[in-house]
Amino acid sequence: MEMEIKQVIRKWMEGEINNFIKVWFLVIASLTYSYFVSKIVQKGPSRLLTFIPVIFLNILLPLNLHTLHLGVSSGFFLAWLCNFKLLMFAFDKGPLSKNSSNLSLSHFLALSCLPIKAHGHKNNFTKTSQKGLNSLWNYGIKLLLIPFFLKIYDYEEYLHPKIILVIYTIHIYIGLEILLAIIGGLVKSILGIEIEPQFDEPYLSTSLQDFWGKRWNLMVTRVLRPSVYEPVLNISLRFTGRRWAPLPAILATFIVSAIMHELIFFYMGRRWPTWEISCFFLLHGVCLVVEVAIKKYLVGRSGLPRILAAPLTVGFVMATGFWLFFPEFLRSNAMVRATEEYAAMGAFVSDVYTALISHGL
Structure with missing residues (x-):
């Protein structure tokens, strides 16, 4: 059997x-x-x-x-x-x-x-690309964590659901970082194109603006900024003036991001949207608009110290993620499927290796 x-x-x-x-x-x-x-x-x-x-x-x-x-x-x-x-x-x-x-x-x-970036040559590492690549030790440790997570899922029924969601969050982040690093490394070795850093320690974010604009999934930021944010900003300048023009541009960017995330989740589960994902991004878009407006109003005044701002920001992202983002993720049975795919890929690689050995290659 x-x-x-x-x-x-x-x-x-x-x-x-x-x-x-x-x-x-x-x-x-x-x-x-x-x-x-x-x-x-x-x-x-x-x-x-x-x-x-x-x-x-x-x-x-x-x-x-x-x-x-x-x-x-x-x-x-x-x-x-x-x-x-x-x-x-x-x-x-x-x-x-x-x-x-x-x-x-x-x-x-x-x-x-x-x-990837349009410019760059082999062995021409900038400070940015070094930061994006980190070190082999960094990726090695994160790669070793994946089998650890997969083992934990075997005991999922004995753990609190919130603990499992935290592990899912870390697993997704590490998986994305490793996948993008592998793809970027292959492209750089073959074509000599400089790799863009995709994450910048998002768990150290001190505000939503810092998290979404400078630390989390930066390749999306680099695409949405010139394609959505800047055009809407230019239109808003005619009606709101330079001071408040970024606010509708921010909201429009999150609306587009919400639509695209719904499409990605459809690819994942082949399920029609429940719109919780859209609510997650619209909520963050509205909160970011409020945050930016407050900063403009309090310009020149000191904000929260980093020791308070960082846990509040990350806590808000995780709490809203547990509420609106992860339910759809769980309904797609993503982690179980991921575990099965790891096993299937291992079996496939084993078959290929055996075939190569049997042919003396």
Whole structure:
């Protein structure tokens, strides 16, 4: 019986990897089309029209993948990062527009989908990239924590639900950081493109503005800022003046982020939205607007000391996350599925290794 289950898992994993290869083959083909079309079509609505089929394809392709690690990550890279970069590139904005005439096809493909910078060379590490990479010890310790978390889940029924949610939070953060570090490291070693830091110790945040703008998931910030925040800011300047123009821009950014998170969660669980995720981001958007307004009103006056501000900020993020963010995450049965995928991937890698050994490779 156990052998039959393992065979089913292996066949399922092989099928998923085959689908993954097909999906990304289509991605490369569609982005190659976008690359050459941009050479002959002027920026503006005309170029946007040529990109629309690619944008829709990027939304649909992740639906062919059903695992958390391949499906959700592909959905994030394609439906969010790639599409927003293409939308900006249609009007000659964003990272793809910088020196686009000198951008090679391979760099265009990588830059479109992945959280990397347009400039940088091998072995040319800046302070920022060093900070983003941290050290091998840092990633090694975090990597060792994952099997520890998986073991804890075996005793989930004996632990308080809030403790499990805290472990989920840490697991997600570590998993994201390691996944992005692996992808970034491969891209840097192959193409020599500088890696963008994705997290900057978010648990040290002293305000919501610090957490969302400078520390958490920075690649999303770098995409949303030029594509949503800055355009809305420019419009707001005409009506509210420079002092208060950032407030509607902040709220608009969180609304767009809420919509995109609902899409990512749909990829994860194939469930129609319950809108709790949207409520989470709208709540944080409103709270951040209030926070910024208070700072503007109290300009020049001292705020809370770091020793109080940091735990209050992180506590608020975690409390609202437990209330609105994680229920949908749990309904997707994400952690159980992740554990099964780790086992399936291990079995698949073992089969590949055995096959290579048997052929003398």
